[in-house]
Amino acid sequence: MDDDLVYVDRCQSGETEAFGILYDRYLDKIYRFVYYKTFSKETTEDITSTVFHKALEKINSFASDKGSFSSWLYQIARNSVIDHYRTSKADLSLEDVFEVGVDDRTPETIDAVSALKIVQTYLESLDARQREIITLRVWEDKSYKEIAEIVGSTEAGVKMAFSRGIRELREKCGSVSPWVLIIACSLDKALRFYDLS
Amino acid sequence: MKNSLELLLKDIYALEPALFERDDEVRALVESLLLNKPEAKVSEDFAVGLRAKLLTTKIAPALPSRPEPSPWMSYFIPLGAMATLLLILVPGYLGNQTNQDSIEMNSPADMYMAPEIKRSGGGVSEEASMMMEYVPVQLTDSDSLRVSNQIPGVTAVVDFVSLSQSGFVVITSNETVLGSSYLLFAGYSEQIEILLSHSMKASQIFSATLYLDNGDGVFDVNVDTPIYDADGLNFVSQTFLVTP
Numbered sequence: 001m002d003d004d005l006v007y008v009d010r011c012q013s014g015e016t017e018a019f020g021i022l023y024d025r026y027l028d029k030i031y032r033f034v035y036y037k038t039f040s041k042e043t044t045e046d047i048t049s050t051v052f053h054k055a056l057e058k059i060n061s062f063a064s065d066k067g068s069f070s071s072w073l074y075q076i077a078r079n080s081v082i083d084h085y086r087t088s089k090a091d092l093s094l095e096d097v098f099e100v101g102v103d104d105r106t107p108e109t110i111d112a113v114s115a116l117k118i119v120q121t122y123l124e125s126l127d128a129r130q131r132e133i134i135t136l137r138v139w140e141d142k143s144y145k146e147i148a149e150i151v152g153s154t155e156a157g158v159k160m161a162f163s164r165g166i167r168e169l170r171e172k173c174g175s176v177s178p179w180v181l182i183i184a185c186s187l188d189k190a191l192r193f194y195d196l197s
Numbered sequence: 198m199k200n201s202l203e204l205l206l207k208d209i210y211a212l213e214p215a216l217f218e219r220d221d222e223v224r225a226l227v228e229s230l231l232l233n234k235p236e237a238k239v240s241e242d243f244a245v246g247l248r249a250k251l252l253t254t255k256i257a258p259a260l261p262s263r264p265e266p267s268p269w270m271s272y273f274i275p276l277g278a279m280a281t282l283l284l285i286l287v288p289g290y291l292g293n294q295t296n297q298d299s300i301e302m303n304s305p306a307d308m309y310m311a312p313e314i315k316r317s318g319g320g321v322s323e324e325a326s327m328m329m330e331y332v333p334v335q336l337t338d339s340d341s342l343r344v345s346n347q348i349p350g351v352t353a354v355v356d357f358v359s360l361s362q363s364g365f366v367v368i369t370s371n372e373t374v375l376g377s378s379y380l381l382f383a384g385y386s387e388q389i390e391i392l393l394s395h396s397m398k399a400s401q402i403f404s405a406t407l408y409l410d411n412g413d414g415v416f417d418v419n420v421d422t423p424i425y426d427a428d429g430l431n432f433v434s435q436t437f438l439v440t441p
Contacts, residue, residue, distance in 0.1 A: 138205060
């Protein structure tokens with residue numbers, strides 16, 4: 001969003017209120033981005049709070065010639081998630097970050113839909129990078145260019161990781177009948193894997 | 198959702214045409230992914246509370262931007278360094294000839310050390326004293342870093358890093374990695390805190406080295422590679438001392 005820069009300029013001139021506009025624009029997006037990596041409401045709130053505080057603190061170091069404000073903010077969020085787990089759990093790699101939130105979910109509801117669980121298990125079986133790219137593309141509807149800026153890769157690299165991820169998922173899900181998947185997906189949303197707290 | 202599904206499928210088949218032969222499976226898979234998007238709703242209290250906190254925060258004033266170094270600097274810096282060296286060596290040499298009683302030179306290294314540093318050595322090791330004297334010239338190339346002497350503890354703070362590509366700052370001691378920064382993106386970063394696996398104690402010496410990320414965003418000493426300086430001979434690295 002190009003007019004982000006107008007508000008960034010105003011922030012850089014010391015106008016804190018302008019940051020409120022950027023906050024309103026990006027709160028939901030950043031919250032979801034973090035949530036898809038942690039699957040815990042409390043952790044997501046902590047990290048989202050950190051992201052916006054860091055962004056406000058470092059707003060003067062943002063340079064529009066190095067990328068969009070949106071990508072910059074997502075990069076802060078991505079690093080904050082890594083930071084969060086590195087600080088709380090020593091030696092935790094990015095690969096493990098996705099797994100940490102599993103404990104915070106509600107297994108009893110997940111178990112209720114076995115086919116759905118299979119899909120989730122397969123998604124979790126992908127490597128962290130593929131998983132991140134697939135969730136950004138499918139759930140966040142980000143373009144390959146935006147994803148490349150967020151994950152620090154090239155557009156071609158992101159496309160390759162995305163298509164490989166889908167291919168791997170298809171191979172792993174191949175034994176599950178498409179009808180089972182569709183029936184599983186048509187069940188009530190409350191049975192899906194998200195934090196019910 | 199139907200539009201998203203069709204767009205994604207179009208995308209996927211463009212990237213992997215072979216998957217089209219399994220259209221029913223791929224379609225069911227992508228549809229299930231779309232339908233299983235977790236609901237992540239921001240609570241009203243959280244959104245309002247955080248907004249209020251942020252808007253009461255004062256934005257830090259902008260730091261003066263670092264001017265682009267002039268190409269002439271590549272000539273002036275070595276010349277300046279040579280002039281400084283001459284200023285140190287010539288009086289030292291003359292002083293050695295004329296005032297041998299007043300300043301004792303025990304080793305060639307002493308000639309490079311200011312007398313006040315030598316005398317204040319007291320409780321600090323000789324190696325540590327030399328470290329205090331060692332202030333590397335900051336390269337004006339895009340890959341550089343600066344780290345000041347640190348205080349004891351488990352966190353090292355790097356003053357600034359300038360990277361031409363995404364990478365990490367890695368803290369080592371005797372070639373053992375003690376900690377690495379989070380992924381730093383190309384450009385200028387400052388005040389980077391690095392959590393170490395072992396506590397730093399007074400008089401110990403550590404190194405901070407720049408590494409290039411292999412693209413996965415996570416530091417792995419076996420995969421990521423150190424960044425070399427402009428001459429391609431040495432890593433972009435700086436040693437630092439822990440002072441009490």
